[in-house]
Amino acid sequence: MTFALAITDFSVGEGVYTAPMAVALAKHLGYRALAAWDSGLHGWPRLREAALAAGLTPLLGCRFPWRGFAFGALPCSDRGYGELCRLLTDQAHGREGEPPRECVLLAETPEGQAYLAREGFAVHLLANPRASREGLDAARQGIPLACPQVLRFRKAAGLDLHRLKRAMAGRSTVARVEPLWEPRDAAVTRAQWETRFPGADPAAARETEAILERASAWRMHWGDWVMPRPIRAMDADLDAELAERVRAGIPRRYAEPPPELAGRIGLELDLIRRKRFAGYFLAVHDIIREARATRTCGRGSGAASVVSFLLGITNVDPVATNLMFERFLSEARRDPPDLDIDFAWDERDAVIASVFRRYGADRIAMVSNHVYFKAKGALRDVALAHGRPEADLKVLARLVRGWDEGVEGIRGNPAWAEILAKAEALQGHFHQLSVHPGGTVIAPGPLWHHVPFEPAPAKEGVSITQWDKDGVEDYGLVKIDLLGNRSLAVVRDALRELGPRVPPEVRWQPREDPATRDLLARGDSMGVFYVESPATRQLQQRVRRGDFETLVIHSSLIRPAANRWIDTYVKRSRGEEAYVPSHPVLASLLSESYGVLVYQEDVVRVGMAMAGWTHEEADKLRKILGKDDCSVKLPAFEEKFRAGCAAQGVPPEVVEETWDMVRTFRGYSFCKPHSASYAQVSFESAWIKAHFPAQFFASVITNQGGYYAPIAYLGDARRHGLVVRGPDANASRWDFSAEGDRALRVGLMAVRGARKEEVDALLEERARRGPFGDLEDLLARVDLSVPTVEALGSGGAFDRWAPDGDRTRLLWARLGGIPEGVRPRPTDPFDRAGLELELLGLTLEIHPAALQRARHGGAPHRAADVERPGRHLRFWALVVAEKTVRTERGELMQFVTFEDETALCEAVAFPDAYRKRRRPFRVGDILPVAGRSTRQDGLAALEVT
Template sequence: MIDFSLYLQSSYSFNGSLIDIETTVKRAKELGYSSLGLVDRNKMHGVIKFYKSCLNHGIKPLLGLEVIIKSEKYSDLICLLYAKNNEGYQNLMKLSSHLALSKGYLELHELSSFSQGLILVAVIDRGGLNDIVHQDDHEMMINLLEDLEKHAEDYYLGFGSDIFEYNDLYDVLIKNFKIVITSPVIYLYEEDKEASEILKKILKSEHSDLGLFEESQSSYHLPKRSLLDTWYKNYPDAIKNSLQMIDKVNLTINFKQRYLPKYPESEITSYEHLEQLTDKGLKRRLVQKNQYPQMYSLYKERLNHEMSIIKEMHYEDYFLIVWDFVLYAKKQNILVGPGRGSAAGSLISYCLGITEVDPLDFNLYFERFLNPERITMPDIDMDFPDNKRDEIITYVVEKYGFDKVSSIITFGTFQGKSAIRDVGRILDTSTVIIEDLTKKISLSNNSIEQYEKEYPKDFQYYMNNPEISHLITIAKKLSGLVRHVSTHAAGVIISDNPIMTYTPTQPGLLNMYQSQYEASDLESLGLLKIDFLGIRNLTIIQEVIEMIEKNEGEKINVYKLPLDDKKTFSLLKDVKTLGIFQLESEGMMNLMRQMRLENFEEIATCISLHRPGPMENIPAYIRRRNKEELVDYLHQDLIPILKPTHGIIVYQEQIMKIANQFAAYSLGEADVLRRAVSKKNKSVLEKERQKFVSRVIKQGHSEVLGNKIYDYIVKFANYGFNKSHAVAYSYVSYWMAYLKANYPSYFLAVLLDYQIGSAVGTKKYIRECKTMGIQVLPPKINHSLVRYHYEKAGLRYPFMAIKGIGQIMAEKIIQIQEEKPVSSFIDFYERGRHLPKNVIEILIYANVFSEFGVNNRTLIENLDRIESFIQFHYKNDSFNYVDYEEYDYSFLEAKERELLGVHFEYHLMNRYEDLIKKRHLSALSDIVEKPLGRYSFVCLLSRVKVIQTKNHKEMAFLSLEDEFTQVDSVLFPKLYEQYQGLLKEQMVYLISGKTELRNDSLQVIIEKIEQL
């Protein structure tokens, strides 16, 4: 029986294939296949996954490509190329790269350059060869095939399942050529054909060259072996040739080798170079901390320990490479993040200036980063300002070579909602049905399958409708398949040899190569990935520092800020943390109000606790911290480890230290234990328990204590956070808090710049300015600039933030302003005649000319007269306005809201300012900053949404706002019944209610409503 399939194309071909590699290989194994050949069009995206999956299932993988070969004599020929050996695999990667980087097809004369180690199969029943077949010109066919053969090292002809239609041709060709079986497979089951056709239609709008299979009666499914035998029973030679071809393939991909790059500038060995740099860096760091020479020997012992592990694992060059581009960044005055992830546990990284975290100060462990007992590639992820990241990558490319540095591909996939939408569009399904379905599927993590499990009755209701059932069935077949390629947000590969030695490539961003293999495949091949992350918060910090230096003449080095600044901790205790990295969510602010942070390390604790899972421990943590609950440490030796977190395991490093302290685990073994226990596998948990308890007993402790401590570790293992990461990111939080506390106007000016275009964000930060005593001034023609800037009276709203102006127009307005101050609206109009009329109207409605004493409507109504006045050069005359009564208040309010996103003059709340002061009432903005509790406040009711409860009673969700704040609120049935006649949108009310958090956002449970 035939037990092979040579012409498999996966969804990575973007041609309507429904083939998921793992699912397909598993199915092939069930059907008894012993060999599979993957030949996606031009690209090798799925090759590594296919190779591994085949080996895991005991199937021989054939790695190949489907390519188009062109020549002057003949039309496009579709050919399959398989790697026969490792040389062939190398040439396959080069060929795929060539196709991706050039025109997407191969000239016949180019074939010889790639043919070594490759098997060429010319497909007879597709493309140009099939055209010649239909011309019934056997002589031309043979001439063409002989031409093709001259350029191939190993050569076959391929026929698919329609081979019986070519019997005459087969009899002619079999005399001179070796024919093999190439029946295409692009989906698993015959009934998948419609889904494949729909997928083709979806992809046609996104991919220009799909390599589609022509419409035919044939099914491109993975057939049972008995069906293959039926198709090819009369062609024993083709079966024999196919088996011989498969036998020729002898290819092994090595996943045990590592291909680490070399640092190019060491005149001594890399290890010696690293040793010299770290020792020099250690002395410099200790001098900065006033700890040299008294602490040198302690630090040197840790340094030597880390160096020995690095030498054992051969990562010297890696550290030198990272040190080099970090040094370059700092020399270019580019802010480098303080560290990220477990790399902050490395003293070497600290000494080299790669991180800013002293691991000995915070009890951080190198083994959490590099561990000889858990052989993994190192992972130093670097943070840079998002507007400078590309500059660093360009430096790396130039230093190590264009051919040795590559960005990394990623793949977008069809998810539940997108699959429903796309399939629904092709099937012309009602938008009402689609919207209803996608809304429901979003409840189940955007997964159709999960929705079916979680809501079986609901799902069955849909499946009982034939139209919807058809839609869902097709969408499920598409879910999880790749739909487009993208670029890894941060990852870059640096290799020792040209990148095409290890992965096929394609064009990438920044004129770089991009790998065709994704990150997990590249790492399994032994290649080194470094993440260059562009971080907006670092950009903000850098811009604030530059603004301070420009305006105040002060140079701030965030790396040298004192970690006990009084103003900073006063700001943190007052929870003025809006705009501060990690500390600005409502939930985090609520936690900070309870904690009242006392020192830098508590910032890290706060960040680590406020995550799903660990949040369960917050009440206990707060009670213990406030001495409302006693802490049982189980054993006195646990006190030094757990006292900083009040007996609760917050960090992974605490688990490691407990295992080290009580069970004499090395820190490397302890990290392995931590990882194993966190997976909650029952058999692993029991195995590790026995090992842990036996080690504890050997240390002289009781079995009971050993089990208690192990249970404690298991309880918190899922929740433990990487302390190295938490501490490193706390530095970014602290830097921002320091700048906000000490230079609030500059800090908020930059934050507001980044909110341009967002009315919600602008309101939020203007409210923050108000709470910090900083006035935000309205836009004015002689005072505003392109962006927010600081004046003595406060921050000035910029031209660029006015809706409809934008940066280009804002710069043109500034040019007028810079010539000389604008003396009148006529003066501005005359000098700004090159500006579009609608821009001038926008500026009028935005009140930028109010200082000239002419109301908006008068300016608008006189525009044509002003144009004529200026056009006829009545320079010696003064312009006489025809006066108009100003627009009504609601019109002015609407225009101000539309153009500025905030209100400076016309918010409805302004009418109640005197009443609020007289009755000593709070505004909505005032209560947002306060701890959760019961409050009364004045606000505008902007939206009412009434719903029915399960008991068929009406309740309402209200949107409340003032000039700077918008908060959602709930009016439950009993109170809704009482107040419904009172509720009118765009009216002002005095609301009483309780504030609470819902999904980390503040909401009000209304208890009383009074109309003002």
Template structure:
């Protein structure tokens, strides 16, 4: 009876979760449903997976619509029909050139772009059925697989229609979009959000009928009692649809063969593995050879050979293009991956847990997360799409978040912005709200988690044996890569395992730094940035780690990591590997970060570990640090099989936490512990640690891969700090704002210079120790102006004066103002205020066209400018306006010189005492106590340029708030823990800044301008 049902994947239209749809059907005794979301197949596979659990036979299809106007419904007779429907739908979901962002494109997917309008009549596709809405159908003829869908409100009309004599072409069309009145109200709100209109002004044409709810089969049959043939036709049509997918995941559905011959695949993998031994090991010992043999056997047995070879091919291409990359994830536990140069982590050296990488019980292949520079990833993605036939990116469901929902619904209900701001911050008493405002809160919570639009997974790519459309329709985001309509969880359910091609700026920094050293210090030998073995022994790097002087370095520069390195006294590779995972939120939340630090520093503390836990994890003193530890504890402590233990680990990520299979494994863990006589309190405590930890921890191989990249950046920071800071600035910085990396370069002896017309480019450059900030740092300077400046200078040489610049570069007065105010013309030796006056007289407000070089240059009139010298303080405020920060010491901008002598170097002698110190704000971390009260961690710089770390507990945080960038006077108790010094703040205030000297004595300057303009007019008339 149900040929047209919607879930909330009918974006901003449907309101029913797929599971709720099935549960409702089961309660009503329905045994077959056709899921037909609007222009979407996002829910289809998950629906098909869950349907048998509810004793329901699923039928899959699509409701093709232009906006809310239903054109037709297509149902798949079988899997081939579903393939054809997906291909057909995908042909409409192509890129819309008028849409700028992926969010806008995806949000428009339920409407479809105008050039992709769905026609009134569908294309006849094999193995499909087509149902047109009876009320709007204009034709007279239907093909064999076409039908008209009759709604209850159409029955009376049908009695007087010629179609009553052709009942064999009619079926019942009971649309289901919501479950009840609340669902209908929610639907209307979603439609108002989608149309960006007030609820009261939402047209009826943009809404569904209130009757589009789930009725029982008896109610439908009773309504169509006068036309029993329609009941029969509908049931027959559903009976003829039979679609099935294998969700057992026994065999991956990724591309099954790399060479189109599985035996040849294995011979190639074996050849590559043994061929890589010399590069990695020289002369291998028996442990290496035994590990290779064991891994090859299991990889072949599990059908993962092509998965390894595809990764190998991708990275072989990357090396041919000299792209930097880091291979991480659980696959880094594999010696085969190490030999194929997929990763740079030696699993034998690190004693990585083989069963985390792969075991006979594991059905999915290991994770290979391949990081590339953000500049190189798009080319890698294009290579993959060129090289492999059935390829697509994976989508993510961007859902309604509570705060965003409050704002959207506040607008829909017409609330004023001020009131919406209060509601979105949660700063209200629900009992005092009026009825309308309460509705905003109630429905905001209700739609929280609803899919809002489709986005793109950070790096997931599918390479399938069958066409991607066998499983899903695809849409085309602006970058032009086909993207699935389901996410990675659904992909894994069907046996499609993603290849993770990710980007990060850390690799860009390393690559660029090597190139910058090459041009700035050509006398030095080439850098071998991959000589990790040497880096591990380097004393300079050890010193940076011990003292946490790692600003700009990958993964080790944040305040939390900086403090952890000091607490753990890290100065070697294995210590950094552990720290990379210990810093993860799961370890801290479980309370085991502190315990690990205690056991690391105080060996006698290790005796407190449970003997079983200590035996399982001797390297980490019985503390779970890595993802492998979850498997080990679940297997050896909880008695689970390796397959069950891996399911437990995966379930902890949150993706499968509600799945029945996960809940069964959890119960098995407790049952096994009880049966083996373990105390219940101990079992509960171990489970608490697992639960709070596992979803956030790294695999050890993953941490080891991160540590390799950290060592590369630490090496560059140790030996080439200025070049490395320039590379950091040119790659968007890191954890901190660019200002801190400018400060760090200055601390290492660099001279920081503002952009210069004759030396600067879009990016920052270095000459010796002089660092010229790039034009790109100037917030309001247009890219086209930057390109004109650099191309003209490269073609015709340096500029010799302001006149020369204006003659050669077409530029508006607003743009040249920016350059002059930043002292970019300082090579002229003239005061920038004079240059500003002159530019105003000689430059048009709007640039019309590019200057054309002529035989004779036009002589420009020279004007005598008034004497208006500028000061260094005025320069500082120009820099704050245009760069976002001053290039001078910010402490120089205080109205009165400070007499406070306290610096970071003095704090240790004040341990346990109250001090007051002044600091320039660097960063703030918001967090909350266990009872949900807000608190902060602050990072400041003292007058010497060294870090002050502060803790702001809830009571103080509420009373003394941060007031933006600037210098603060901080009062609090000095606390020293594990060699780390911090201040527990009891009072804090932001100090004032001197009055902006550019706007002092405004009237005097205004009169000067007026007099100057009068003189210009007189001179012009005389000329």
């Protein structure tokens, strides 16, 4: 018996092995083939990959319940596989389904075997080591017996982990849970299995080998692309339809088409035709046309395609921006196209719902995310499963709160040693499914021909594939990413407010606007999409340029590992370091970035030009750099790169410098089309901030997007000279709004405790019949509950009618008694700020840092004092951004952005200071800060002590 069945961690609450662990065990035990035996096919892509890498034959299979019995199936044909996927899909959606026929069916009990046989199915009984005599007796009675070993666990620790997973899945405790397995279920070597039950039965052994032969004879579809077919052109010549739509887009995009446009269109359409991709482009085009979204942003490598640009899928001209089409599609690339489309965040769900309606629920699903345990995330569940009381859980939360990776706070603590060890044993194990941010697959026919799909958690009317992004793409299903973007809503809402004050779209050119460029060059980009992080703002300030091309470079250059090369780029761009290309290749490829690799395409180009690789070979390096297992696979690519460069005669020092830059792309990098697409939205956002800051900040805070909390944006608004006005029943909308060009009105959305449906009714009544005369008029016209009245009163929405600011007296008269929790409006501005912070989460007049300074004192300086280097400073500040990183030695440190009423202040807590604090700074903290002011490249910073 040369194959076994593997239960992995994808059998939630049961399996104890990850796919690589199960494969390693099967190989160790002497097996040459391994079948998946989980509940569903969620883990199949991982098991398949691990088995092939280990030289084992992977066999697709899974278990399923039917009419109260437990069965399993190994498909023997495409039809059998499709029937199995349909059964799993039906059952996930609450339908009984029908067992697949062109499969080897295995029953886990004689009763189930007999029942399925009576229904007309050919079925084997799966041998059970706990009941060897019964199994042999059943075989003698004519029931065919199959005896592959099921790999559940190997040692006692595996059985313990099984019990723990059962307890966690059932929200029970290890002491109370009944395990599914017994010690007798432990895996043994192949030789041992064949000499014990039931391998001694020759007939059962022959049946088992016959099953292997049938299952392995079928070759599953894997790697051939499955393209969607557009609804609007189901029976059309897709290539001709695409060419017609592209030609129709030319006058919409170009007043005067550039001379090279026709050749570029012809090249792309020819490649799309030969690769049979037309249906994909047409389907995406249909989705955008049908969505009728106010603003979209096609991004990713697809923005390098002029076909995408002319269809309106993307918005940056790839010809004028010199974008590399081969990053998206090429003759050598084996990947399908992958188009990412951003919609406004509050429009995205409606877009997805419309696509599901148009294609039908059996042809479309979103892609799932596979969520895996991390030690910190598992700690609480493990503690609960071991019966730890609530008081202990609170202690645990306090110990791990904020720590990077979450366990340093309890490591070495004897009281938590066992819990931590078990939590760390779960690291990397499958936990649960979630929904991919936007990945959607559309099949030309029923999707269950290709993959099972099931209802998405907490997303009504949407299904998700059992496989994640990698599994779906490896199989060949072509993904369309339909994503939500809050900054598109920011631009949409602000432009809607401004109306005719904004030039028509054809004449609106934010990229050419001097005020916008100046704002970006100053790094004054809080709230500006994609370029508001502290690192990007500082890079803008250091280089002192705000043009589009520079912004595209900067938005790709900011990556965790690139600090050294960022410094080099800055010095060269400012003329402080002469740029002499170390190799002619770098001079031709990287002139605009002064010899520094910036984009993913740069990695590909350098691999081709310096190492002599084909585009396909170089693109493999680009892909590996973005994978989780990069550290494992990258050394082989480095060796090959160095050898290729040596063969091309590239000097060793140039190879060393270039590979050092390549290493900075690990885990996080962008292609130029992606950065250019986002830079376009950045300029639109920055133009609004430069010319209409009140409308800008109102839209940013309302859409709750961006890098910072609302209170930080209000601080920036004040620095831009805006007045912040509180909630008002006659003046506020639900959202934040501009009052003229120099004031912001806080929206009623900020009032904690006010019920939205009641506030909506208030706003509708006000719009219908006009402003309220007084509180009595308001309460007569709108039916508000006491909690909502109290919340609005406490938040200041009725202050215009409160005599002398006495909210209590105002509500006493209207509610017929003392309103609970409603306090008078303080006359002292600091007291008012404290109440506002408590009730609204923001302050209207006094900065939170100034409030704490007034209450506690002991801080003689301000954040603006950091501009003077070499001083030891102490001041109160609000933490508005933070980033925790590890040094090359593995020590933790933190970059922090502080703010008070005078300025923003960038700071760094090096490992010594970080350790002294014993926990990191967190966004929203208002606290005293001590440190030494420093200056680099003209930028002030604080070194926290």
